[in-house]
Amino acid sequence: MAWSPVQAWRWTARVRLCTLLVLTLSAPPATAREPGPPTLRAEQEAATPREVGTCKPGSLPGLVWHGTERQLTLARLAAYVAPVYWFSPDEPGLRGPDGGDIQLPQALPFEAAADTPVVYYQFSEVSLSGGDAGRASLQRKEDPGETVVDLRYVASFELAFFAYFPSEQGVGAHTHDVETAEFKLVVFSTDNEAFQKATGMRCDPVEQVVLVTRVSGKAHGLFWYWNVSDTDEGSRFPMHLLVEEGKHALATDKNGDGYFTPGYDVSRSVNDAWGVRDATRSGLLFSGSYQAWMSKVRRPEDRIYPPLPPDSPLQGAFERPGDAGPRVEYALRPLPPATQARSVPGLYPFLEDKEVPGWPVIKEAGTLEDLGEWVDAGRSLRSWSLSLYVDGDVGIGLVLPFLVVKNLELPMAGGYLVHRLYLKDKGLRDFGWMAMYTPSASRWFDHYLAAGVEWDSEPLRRRTDVVLELGFKFRVNISRSPVKFLGVFTDFWGVRLGIKSYGFFDVDRLTYVFEVGAGTW
Numbered sequence: 001m002a003w004s005p006v007q008a009w010r011w012t013a014r015v016r017l018c019t020l021l022v023l024t025l026s027a028p029p030a031t032a033r034e035p036g037p038p039t040l041r042a043e044q045e046a047a048t049p050r051e052v053g054t055c056k057p058g059s060l061p062g063l064v065w066h067g068t069e070r071q072l073t074l075a076r077l078a079a080y081v082a083p084v085y086w087f088s089p090d091e092p093g094l095r096g097p098d099g100g101d102i103q104l105p106q107a108l109p110f111e112a113a114a115d116t117p118v119v120y121y122q123f124s125e126v127s128l129s130g131g132d133a134g135r136a137s138l139q140r141k142e143d144p145g146e147t148v149v150d151l152r153y154v155a156s157f158e159l160a161f162f163a164y165f166p167s168e169q170g171v172g173a174h175t176h177d178v179e180t181a182e183f184k185l186v187v188f189s190t191d192n193e194a195f196q197k198a199t200g201m202r203c204d205p206v207e208q209v210v211l212v213t214r215v216s217g218k219a220h221g222l223f224w225y226w227n228v229s230d231t232d233e234g235s236r237f238p239m240h241l242l243v244e245e246g247k248h249a250l251a252t253d254k255n256g257d258g259y260f261t262p263g264y265d266v267s268r269s270v271n272d273a274w275g276v277r278d279a280t281r282s283g284l285l286f287s288g289s290y291q292a293w294m295s296k297v298r299r300p301e302d303r304i305y306p307p308l309p310p311d312s313p314l315q316g317a318f319e320r321p322g323d324a325g326p327r328v329e330y331a332l333r334p335l336p337p338a339t340q341a342r343s344v345p346g347l348y349p350f351l352e353d354k355e356v357p358g359w360p361v362i363k364e365a366g367t368l369e370d371l372g373e374w375v376d377a378g379r380s381l382r383s384w385s386l387s388l389y390v391d392g393d394v395g396i397g398l399v400l401p402f403l404v405v406k407n408l409e410l411p412m413a414g415g416y417l418v419h420r421l422y423l424k425d426k427g428l429r430d431f432g433w434m435a436m437y438t439p440s441a442s443r444w445f446d447h448y449l450a451a452g453v454e455w456d457s458e459p460l461r462r463r464t465d466v467v468l469e470l471g472f473k474f475r476v477n478i479s480r481s482p483v484k485f486l487g488v489f490t491d492f493w494g495v496r497l498g499i500k501s502y503g504f505f506d507v508d509r510l511t512y513v514f515e516v517g518a519g520t521w
Helices: 005-026 038-047 074-081 131-136 193-199 278-282 338-343 348-352 368-375 484-488
Strands: 063-067 071-073 084-087 118-128 148-150 154-168 174-189 208-217 227-230 240-243 250-253 303-305 331-334 361-364 385-390 394-401 416-424 430-438 445-457 462-477 492-502 509-519
Touching: 063 074, 071 074, 074 118, 074 148, 074 154, 074 208, 074 331, 174 250, 174 348, 208 250, 227 250, 338 348, 385 416, 394 509, 430 462, 445 492
Parallel strands: 084 240, 118 331, 118 361
Antiparallel strands: 063 208, 071 148, 084 303, 118 154, 154 174, 174 208, 208 227, 240 250, 385 394, 385 509, 394 416, 416 430, 430 445, 445 462, 462 492, 492 509
């Protein structure tokens, strides 16, 4: 199988990052090591090479901060990570009537208004090592942004940013809109021997290093639609987020060029990633898959920038062609309790499902396997579909992930391979199994291809046939519809229409297939 240069580059960067995670975390943290007698400590230091000029953490993919400070407030840490928001030139309400500075996103209506755009942040969780000492290192304050954390005890963070818009336009238009971008971060200490071996860096004095491993634009709140970008050597920070016109779904723009490129700007579930569909503001669905013409060309002046601290290593990232002229910076605020939104009609549901009460949640830094699963979360989704099945006989259909507990996404063609099972006829006595390929899990309209075996039980004999099926499926996302209560089972309900043949080389029978039911497949 031949890989393109982009694919090879991406996987090389992932291997380097995973190696860094494994080697660094497998070694005892510096805070857990006993210093030992002074004489022995001097001998150890003399035996450890410290090469001048080899401490360059800024070359690590995903770096957002490094330094000798051990304690940072959550507000300051959020400012180092905060993204750039990039709007369509035709975004409604982007500027005031006089065409001045950008006015979006806004402060939540129950909070004090601001002269600049406002973005909120929330540390959903922090993973700490060091037992009681690690937990005690997190100094909570009444204002969560003033909470102090000691980076020596931190293994990882989960940080989310929220943008509030007074309304959403287009399909399913409604008042109030809160869009989320999630960042996963890991923390290293440069005096860790495994870190030094993995990176070849020797830092004196010792520094703490904070890296972003993944950014997810949670487009329209559905996992299948998320625009997910894994950090590699092509990722540039601060991360640029493209804001969909009128609908405000957030798409990752890995290299900050203002264009959304599937397979480059997103690295997970590429066929399902929503992208940035400015055209949907018109109220039409168009194609089920993302197309480049759906996105309008972004202009440099339609960006808002994070309030980066003066010592941020990313300050130089803004000195690029096209960045000339004044920049609009947004204010960064901690996400307030969702209960405060009850004073504004219709707003509470948009914050209730996003708030983590008493954030951040403290978790113990677990095994390497636990951290690997956390870093890689979202690679697989457990999913199913259950339907009424009709092909002349009546029965039930069930679709399961091909690996049962996780989905199998095909690396070259994209899309998924799943198991399709059905029972039909009197007493559900007939049974069929198929391997089914479908290009996506979330497009409202798509095709599918399936092949397998069907066992037909008759009173005097049992017949076995090879079966092939080709058809189309239509899905509806009900999460914002009048029947959204059905979402307790799944957000997708749909219909499948196909033609099934019996026999392999010699086709001896054709039949139509009709299914209606719940699930992504």
